[in-house]
Amino acid sequence: MHKIRAIDVDLTAGAIHFPDTKSGKPRWVHLTDEGIEFFRRHCLAKKPDDVLFTNENGRQYGASHQVRPMKEAITAAGLEGVGFHILRHTYASRLAMAGVPIAVIAEALGHADERITRRHYAHLSPSYVRDAIRAGLGRMGIFESDNVAPLVA
Structure with missing residues (x-):
């Protein structure tokens, strides 16, 4: 499961980059205006390698969470x-x-x-x-x- 990091989100293009996919080929997922705003808020104060979505302890979510x-x-x-x-x-x-x-x-x-x-x-x-x-x-x-x-x- 790919963890979305701040660096994966291109707010200018309005897309998220997934380097590892089921097909083995990287791809971009394009966002709606609301999606761009959602990710803009989650990217605030994040370093490029920070994972965007973590649990209450700051840990990455696992595949079954x-x-x-x-x-x-x-x-x-x-x-x-x-x-x-x-x-x-x-x-x-x-x-x-x-x-x-x-x-x-x-x-x-x-x-x-x-x-x-x-x-x-x-x-x-x-x-x-x-x-x-x-x-x-x-x-x-x-x-x-x-x-x-x-x-x-």
Whole structure:
């Protein structure tokens, strides 16, 4: 499990660098404006090699330290069958439903190519192709603009 250090957070670019990933390739995770502000606050007064998230004794969290708090949060929210991996699916699903291109979602998830991303998330953005074609082609000048409108019965 990678410990996020202050040096891993690039507040100017709004991203976190993960040098060690499951795929063995380093990657950047891009943050929302709220994410940038969250990490800005956690980086205050930290030295570059300081770990950002530590327990009440100042020690690094271990790989299993999130299990109990996550279970408590799930119970408090009245949810079942939710875990950390579902957060990843929610992230990707929300991006797809917002019309973010599949290639961008694949990159954000760290997928080597976009086929697996397309298989899992393309159905959530059915208007993506339509919207991209309409935006790319624009008006073709076949009809002149006018003020004709259908009568409402």
